[in-house]
Amino acid sequence: MRLPNPIERFVAKLSELPSLGPRQATRLAFYLLRTGENNMRELGDAISGMRSVKPCARCFFVHQNENGLCDICRDPRRAQNVIMVIEKETDLLSLENSGKFNGRYFILGEIAKTGILEEWQKLRLQQLKSFIQKEFGPSTGSTQAKAEEIVLGFNPTSVGDFSASLVARELEPFAKKISRLGRGLPTGGEIEFADDETLGSALERRG
Amino acid sequence: MRLPNPIERFVAKLSELPSLGPRQATRLAFYLLRTGENNMRELGDAISGMRSVKPCARCFFVHQNENGLCDICRDPRRAQNVIMVIEKETDLLSLENSGKFNGRYFILGEIAKTGILEEWQKLRLQQLKSFIQKEFGPSTGSTQAKAEEIVLGFNPTSVGDFSASLVARELEPFAKKISRLGRGLPTGGEIEFADDETLGSALERRG
Numbered sequence: 001m002r003l004p005n006p007i008e009r010f011v012a013k014l015s016e017l018p019s020l021g022p023r024q025a026t027r028l029a030f031y032l033l034r035t036g037e038n039n040m041r042e043l044g045d046a047i048s049g050m051r052s053v054k055p056c057a058r059c060f061f062v063h064q065n066e067n068g069l070c071d072i073c074r075d076p077r078r079a080q081n082v083i084m085v086i087e088k089e090t091d092l093l094s095l096e097n098s099g100k101f102n103g104r105y106f107i108l109g110e111i112a113k114t115g116i117l118e119e120w121q122k123l124r125l126q127q128l129k130s131f132i133q134k135e136f137g138p139s140t141g142s143t144q145a146k147a148e149e150i151v152l153g154f155n156p157t158s159v160g161d162f163s164a165s166l167v168a169r170e171l172e173p174f175a176k177k178i179s180r181l182g183r184g185l186p187t188g189g190e191i192e193f194a195d196d197e198t199l200g201s202a203l204e205r206r207g
Numbered sequence: 208m209r210l211p212n213p214i215e216r217f218v219a220k221l222s223e224l225p226s227l228g229p230r231q232a233t234r235l236a237f238y239l240l241r242t243g244e245n246n247m248r249e250l251g252d253a254i255s256g257m258r259s260v261k262p263c264a265r266c267f268f269v270h271q272n273e274n275g276l277c278d279i280c281r282d283p284r285r286a287q288n289v290i291m292v293i294e295k296e297t298d299l300l301s302l303e304n305s306g307k308f309n310g311r312y313f314i315l316g317e318i319a320k321t322g323i324l325e326e327w328q329k330l331r332l333q334q335l336k337s338f339i340q341k342e343f344g345p346s347t348g349s350t351q352a353k354a355e356e357i358v359l360g361f362n363p364t365s366v367g368d369f370s371a372s373l374v375a376r377e378l379e380p381f382a383k384k385i386s387r388l389g390r391g392l393p394t395g396g397e398i399e400f401a402d403d404e405t406l407g408s409a410l411e412r413r414g
Binding site for chain 1: 262
């Protein structure tokens with residue numbers, strides 16, 4: 001049956017968002033209608049409030065700082081010459097939560113299912129190279145500048161492996177060392193249920 | 208790590224919505240930020256657009272009509288004296304999609320896990336009774352007016368059963384017949400995997 005236009009529009013708009021289907025969107029529409037105008041206004045305000053958030057000029061993470069850099073990029077205690085290339089902002093959040101990485105990040109954007117980089121992603125890589133050249137290059141400019149280490153923080157999937165090899169080839173001249181996140185058994189997992197690939201990596205990297 | 212305030216606020220606000228956790232809310236925040244200001248504005252507009260949607264004066268479903276009634280309640284081809292009492296708007300949508308019901312609905316609101324009706328739900332029932340009295344009552348007002356049939360369209364769960372019995376007792380004097388939705392094997396289901404209760408209903412109601 002046809003719902004009033006504003007509801008259809010809301011459902012269509014919400015269904016565009018990732019991981020939200022029309023069913024959940026419809027449920028949310030009725031929930032909002034039930035909770036009343038104030039709640040709808042607050043949600044609208046929360047959305048428009050996000051317009052003041054900007055991408056970091058160095059790593060593309062979010063920030064609201066004056067100088068164009070995010071909290072991580074402008075933190076003098078973080079190693080600027082150890083750079084982890086990742087896909088998404090939420091990957092950054094998970095990695096930061098571990099509290100084990102003291103370098104900085106570079107967000108490349110979500111990689112297509114083919115594993116091949118899109119044009120805008122190639123431009124981002126270009127920007128990373130320029131940054132490395134400018135920041136770590138010798139004043140004479142005669143030799144290739146190199147970051148201490150570039151970590152490829154891509155998912156341990158075949159797509160992730162493929163794009164990691166592409167990106168590694170691109171960045172190879174720009175880092176003394178290129179690494180990937182370690183593979184093995186996830187903590188709390190059980191050997192009995194681990195797949196062959198994971199067990200293979202766990203054996204290979206035992207120690 | 209702390210995210211810029213507007214993002215934290217958006218995530219908090221979105222996490223209040225049913226079936227949306229902070230993780231999904233965070234993912235949506237970054238998605239919106241990536242798609243840019245226009246998209247955020249459109250989403251905000253879609254939300255504020257819903258403010259013009261009103262509840263039906265008769266059944267509490269949504270509408271934008273002039274006379275206060277939803278499309279179903281003002282449709283002369285629908286039997287007004289066959290009323291299905293349901294919990295939610297989305298239940299109505301599913302039932303309408305079946306195309307098999309030609310009466311009208313009455314939305315009682317989501318029932319608490321205890322199965323007991325809340326005060327505002329009792330008021331709604333009161334309103335249903337008044338409607339029946341006014342619409343189907345004899346002009347003299349000497350006898351109790353009755354709807355032809357009231358269908359209790361509650362979920363086939365123990366909570367649904369309990370509130371159905373409560374509501375049935377309340378509405379008994381106001382309907383010639385009180386029924387519930389039929390129970391049995393769901394189409395496409397397999398006997399082997401059906402639970403005992405379902406098989407019991409299927410046997411009891413065979414025919």
